[in-house]
Amino acid sequence: MPRPGRNTYSDQKPPYSYISLTAMAIQSCPEKMLPLSEIYKFIMDRFPYYRENTQRWQNSLRHNLSFNDCFIKIPRRPDQPGKGSFWALHPNCGDMFENGSFLRRRKRFKVGSMQATDPLVPSKPQDAAHYLQQQAKLRLSALHAAAHLPQMPGGYNLSSVSQPSGFKHPFAIENIIAREYKMPGGLAAFSTTGYPLHNQLTPAWPHMYGSGMMDTAAPISMAASDYSAYGMPLKSICHGGQTLPAIPVPIKPTPASVPGLPGLPTHIPAFLANSPQSLSPTSPQTATGQSSPAAPGEALPSSASLQSAVAVH
DNA sequence: CAGTGTTTACAGGACA
DNA sequence: TGTCCTGTAAACACTG
Numbered sequence: 001m002p003r004p005g006r007n008t009y010s011d012q013k014p015p016y017s018y019i020s021l022t023a024m025a026i027q028s029c030p031e032k033m034l035p036l037s038e039i040y041k042f043i044m045d046r047f048p049y050y051r052e053n054t055q056r057w058q059n060s061l062r063h064n065l066s067f068n069d070c071f072i073k074i075p076r077r078p079d080q081p082g083k084g085s086f087w088a089l090h091p092n093c094g095d096m097f098e099n100g101s102f103l104r105r106r107k108r109f110k111v112g113s114m115q116a117t118d119p120l121v122p123s124k125p126q127d128a129a130h131y132l133q134q135q136a137k138l139r140l141s142a143l144h145a146a147a148h149l150p151q152m153p154g155g156y157n158l159s160s161v162s163q164p165s166g167f168k169h170p171f172a173i174e175n176i177i178a179r180e181y182k183m184p185g186g187l188a189a190f191s192t193t194g195y196p197l198h199n200q201l202t203p204a205w206p207h208m209y210g211s212g213m214m215d216t217a218a219p220i221s222m223a224a225s226d227y228s229a230y231g232m233p234l235k236s237i238c239h240g241g242q243t244l245p246a247i248p249v250p251i252k253p254t255p256a257s258v259p260g261l262p263g264l265p266t267h268i269p270a271f272l273a274n275s276p277q278s279l280s281p282t283s284p285q286t287a288t289g290q291s292s293p294a295a296p297g298e299a300l301p302s303s304a305s306l307q308s309a310v311a312v313h
Numbered sequence: 314c315a316g317t318g319t320t321t322a323c324a325g326g327a328c329a
Numbered sequence: 330t331g332t333c334c335t336g337t338a339a340a341c342a343c344t345g
Binding site for chain 3: 056059082083084
Binding site: 036063066 | 319320
């Protein structure tokens with residue numbers, strides 16, 4: 001396991017498998033699905049190690065996408081031209097890494113043999129893709145609606161519409177990082193002195209740092225809502241932005257999920273959502289819900305809000 | 314033609 | 330030690 005340097009081991013290989021990296025990329029996007037090129041971009045933005053030998057690791061990554069059932073290919077629709085499909089995580093693949101290691105999975109995710117995590121989630125890839133696309137539609141509508149919701153006094157407090165259960169997908173960078181906090185020995189320092197998330201994020205995610213998305217006190221603005229957590233305009237991800245599939249997808253529905261809208265919005269990784277300070281192990285990033293910052297991820301409406309939002313549309 | 318997606322093969326490491 | 334997972338390479342087909 002590579003040991004992070006004092007401030008970074010940016011040029012060393014990250015302690016994540018391609019599956020982890022890909023899952024991170026997908027999870028980091030509020031739409032919970034990304035085209036291959038955006039997955040590449042995410043990894044290269046965040047991990048300088050992968051800015052070299054691109055052909056090698058990108059081939060490996062593509063191999064993983066095709067080979068592993070935990071990734072689902074979601075075809076573009078006619079109104080979203082472009083090359084390649086979107087890739088999403090299978091809704092039931094949530095606990096592959098529950099052994100705490102993101103280098104090696106506890107077990108390989110197989111569609112046929114997987115545990116029925118959620119009866120509402122189709123197990124067949126095609127059905128799952130369709131399911132994800134439907135969820136995406138709902139999410140996009142919700143995002144759109146949320147962006148036009150009237151401002152709450154003192155600003156639109158997104159935490160009030162965030163997932164109440166605080167569920168975090170195991171693939172979320174937030175969880176990956178958090179897990180590493182708990183790791184004894186080497187990786188203990190990883191998250192604090194390891195990847196320079198802040199340093200890398202700052203230039204790479206100007207919209208967050210610049211628009212108040214990362215500012216715990218700043219209300220979410222319309223401008224901010226126009227941008228995904230990916231640091232690029234939602235419109236560009238959504239290819240026109242009106243109907244497109246790219247909406248976040250629930251990985252594991254929460255008990256709070258509304259029937260009919262299983263597990264709707266989940267979250268956005270905290271590293272996208274929180275200020276750099278909150279990456280500290282001692283930071284109260286766990287205080288999600290109440291004082292939770294108006295993070296892009298938390299910006300997703302709750303299931304109930306979603307329903308009404310969708311209904312409005 | 315470049316990018317994307319699929320498949321096969323093999324080596325190496327982790328784990329039971 | 331055998332099995333499983335991961336990483337890598339390569340060939341090939343498809344598509345915009």
